[in-house]
Amino acid sequence: EEAPLEEAFEQTIARNDRIEPRDWMPDDYRKTLIRQIAQHAHSEIIGMQPEGNWITRAPSLRRKAVLLAKVQDEAGHGLYLYSATETLGVSRDDLTRRLLSGTQKYSSIFNYPTLSYADVGTIGWLVDGAAICNQVPLCRTSFGPYGRAMIRVCKEESFHQRQGYELLMTMMRGTDEQRAMVQESVDRFWWPALMMFGPPDGDSPNTERSMTWGIKRHTNDELRQKFVDMTVPQAKALGVTLPDPELRWNDERQAHDFGSPDWEEFWQVVKGNGPCNAQRLAHRQRAYDEGAWVREAAMAYADRQVDENV
Ligand code: FAQ
Numbered sequence: 001e002e003a004p005l006e007e008a009f010e011q012t013i014a015r016n017d018r019i020e021p022r023d024w025m026p027d028d029y030r031k032t033l034i035r036q037i038a039q040h041a042h043s044e045i046i047g048m049q050p051e052g053n054w055i056t057r058a059p060s061l062r063r064k065a066v067l068l069a070k071v072q073d074e075a076g077h078g079l080y081l082y083s084a085t086e087t088l089g090v091s092r093d094d095l096t097r098r099l100l101s102g103t104q105k106y107s108s109i110f111n112y113p114t115l116s117y118a119d120v121g122t123i124g125w126l127v128d129g130a131a132i133c134n135q136v137p138l139c140r141t142s143f144g145p146y147g148r149a150m151i152r153v154c155k156e157e158s159f160h161q162r163q164g165y166e167l168l169m170t171m172m173r174g175t176d177e178q179r180a181m182v183q184e185s186v187d188r189f190w191w192p193a194l195m196m197f198g199p200p201d202g203d204s205p206n207t208e209r210s211m212t213w214g215i216k217r218h219t220n221d222e223l224r225q226k227f228v229d230m231t232v233p234q235a236k237a238l239g240v241t242l243p244d245p246e247l248r249w250n251d252e253r254q255a256h257d258f259g260s261p262d263w264e265e266f267w268q269v270v271k272g273n274g275p276c277n278a279q280r281l282a283h284r285q286r287a288y289d290e291g292a293w294v295r296e297a298a299m300a301y302a303d304r305q306v307d308e309n310v
Contacts, residue, residue: 013214018144021087029213032206033143034088035104036215041081042099042106046280048074050114051123059117063167067120070160077153084145093295100285108266109196111274118171118178118185124164126186126193126231132157133227134197142214165234172239179239186235187243194258195266197224203263228256 005024012019019025048071055071058064082092098104109127114120132154139150171178198204198220210216218226228247235242246259268274 013142013212016140016142016214018147019142020144028209029215030088032210032213032215033146034085034090036210037081037085037088037143037146038090038095038098039105039107041078041085041095042104043110044074044078044081046099046106046110046284047127048078049280049283050110050112050276051120053114054117054120057117058120066163070124070163073156073160077149077156080149080152081146084143084149087145096288100281100288102272102281105270106280107196108269108274109192110280111269111276112188112192113276115188116181116185118168118181119189121164121167121171121182122185122189124160124162125168125234126164126189127196128157128160128164129231129234130193130196130227132161133223133230137217137223140214140217165238168238168240182238183240186240190243191261191265194224194227194261195269197221197227199263199266200260225255228258232256 002024006026009019009023009025009029012023019029051067051074052071055064055067058067082095085095086092095104099106109130114123135150135154135157139147139154141147141150168182171182198207201207201219201221204220207216207219211219232242232247244259246257248257249255250257269277272278
């Protein structure tokens, strides 16, 4: 029974074509997708918190409006991604519970605090910059709903990256204190941003199979390199120093050499022991509990529509 189905799946992957929700797919392909897309969705939603922290303290009405729009976009990205995950046969409520119980992850980057307003700019520049590097190739991922969500997400992330860069550029043209604030922020976020791409290829259990299935199109180290190469000229234009003494252009490789992030710190953060893990999850749990009445009201309304239609 399954042989022709499996063959059709393999052929679709080999043609670099899309697998769609109603197509047959191996269980492990489905599981890997649920893991990655749900983790991505959770990252968007948890990722609202670090920047949300500065909405009430943005320095002007314009900056506040921009930041509000950006944080709302992240909520939208989370919803596209939860919808894409639901096409694999798992409910959003179930996914939220898995996040809250710690059985599903979200990106390590959102477990670091936002200590100064410059962090809003740095997150836009480096975190959204890293996200774009990682997500542009995911527009060609083999699962249709995920790839289509990524196209729209990437357009919005480009705007986010530019707003961060523009914010930092404005501060760099300001006072010495503002410049120092930007540098201090970049010093804190540089290494965590490099960790967003995941462990080095040699310690990445999922990469090989995800590449065979066309879920991932590049390895973690390939994308990290691309990000460094893209960011160095931007740092120069901005006038900030990236906090890595080993960072230099390698003429032979036509790429930058750079130092290694603290992978011990990375695994600690992934395991839940980062500076803000507990705070982020507690906040999400509170929002979930406080939203219970909305879910109940929506369900009651939906039930009544069904009753009235019989
Ligand atoms: N954080 O074998 P691999 C955004 C886990 S951007 C936490 O290499 P894989 C936009 C990994 O899950 C951020 N955990 O795994 C935004 C696995 O554990 P598991 C979201 C990590 O999947 C900006 C284990 O380590 N973007 O939100 C991390 O092949 C500003 C072994 O790793 C995405 O999720 C990490 N950094 O490669 C929002 C992109 N790295 O699951 C708001 C889509 C690895 O087996 C504000 N995801 N782990 O228990 C991907 O491209 C991949 O999943 C990787 C990891 C590259 C993240």
